[in-house]
């Protein structure tokens with residue numbers, strides 16, 4: 080079934096908010112988005128809301144960005160910092176990479192043993208990204224002649240194989256404020272699932288809402304292009320990704336979007352609150368993750384071996400692992416820490432007898448759907 084869906088050509092799709100979306104409408108939205116990012120915007124100063132460009136990021140990323148050219152930085156339209164630690168030697172795919180800012184940050188972090196693929200549907204953005212490939216590769220890897228660990232592909236993230244991305248080829252898929260722009264988000268998450276190796280991670284930032292939007296808001300071209308109209312309601316997002324196999328997705332950060340829209344657009348969105356969220360989720364072998372968090376008496380100790388996190392590793396808003404401290408974990412978390420690329424950085428105790436549901440210590444979610452994952 081998954082195989083069939085991965086190969087299928089999109090003719091008519093669900094728009095993931097419960098309504099049929101014809102190919103014509105789909106193509107129209109794609110054209111609007113392409114026109115907006117290819118022609119209307121020439122830098123992030125042209126944006127009409129602050130949904131994009133709210134990222135707070137680690138100092139190591141800032142240091143790498145300080146070496147990037149202005150042309151790349153000015154056309155950065157991300158809404159978060161979707162670059163996790165422990166990337167040495169990883170194969171990374173950036174969906175909707177634009178002019179390549181996050182691709183180049185990852186390039187420096189994965190090193191010579193890794194590889195980064197940036198994919199975008201807009202050739203004009205990729206031309207900017209490619210323009211600096213030789214210079215930046217020389218800066219990051221001065222000892223290697225004519226070397227680059229970066230590749231840019233032009234294509235759609237709903238059709239990754241057609242774009243040249245092989246199945247089960249990536250350790251990590253990232254994306255920064257892009258998935259909201261696609262009507263069929265389910266198709267994107269499904270493609271990502273089969274592109275990840277088993278044990279691989281999807282780590283991405285995007286805009287979400289606290290409620291389902293009206294048709295008027297969902298179909299407004301400016302709201303769509305500004306990454307608001309296509310934002311998913313958080314609970315719908317969870318249902319979609321869990322139906323594909325990304326069970327128990329983890330919220331890493333969540334920040335309310337402070338937008339300053341025109342009165343006309345405000346009247347369309349009414350009481351909707353938008354959040355810029357970063358999520359992580361894992362593709363593990365069948366049976367290793369389940370919908371609920373269960374208590375099998377397991378504990379995990381972080382060894383302090385991830386370069387960027389010498390003292391503490393934060394998995395998500397619920398789990399913080401100070402170095403050398405034994406932390407009680409639910410069975411999903413135990414398996415994530417055992418079977419993902421974080422495995423070598425943790426010591427996880429054996430599974431004991433079942434003790435019932437795992438009682439989670441409250442995290443620090445910033446909105447009133449604190450228990451959205453339950």
Ligand SMILES: C[S@@+](CC[C@H](N)C(=O)[O-])C[C@H]1O[C@@H](n2cnc3c(N)ncnc32)[C@H](O)[C@@H]1O
Nearest residue numbers: 155156157175176177199200201235236255257
């Ligand atoms: C808000 S911008 C973010 C760009 C980049 N991630 C960044 O942080 O600067 C959205 C990007 O997604 C790309 N995009 C939108 N829909 C796409 C699709 N279906 N497939 C591939 N790229 C897409 C656009 O061309 C644009 O570059």
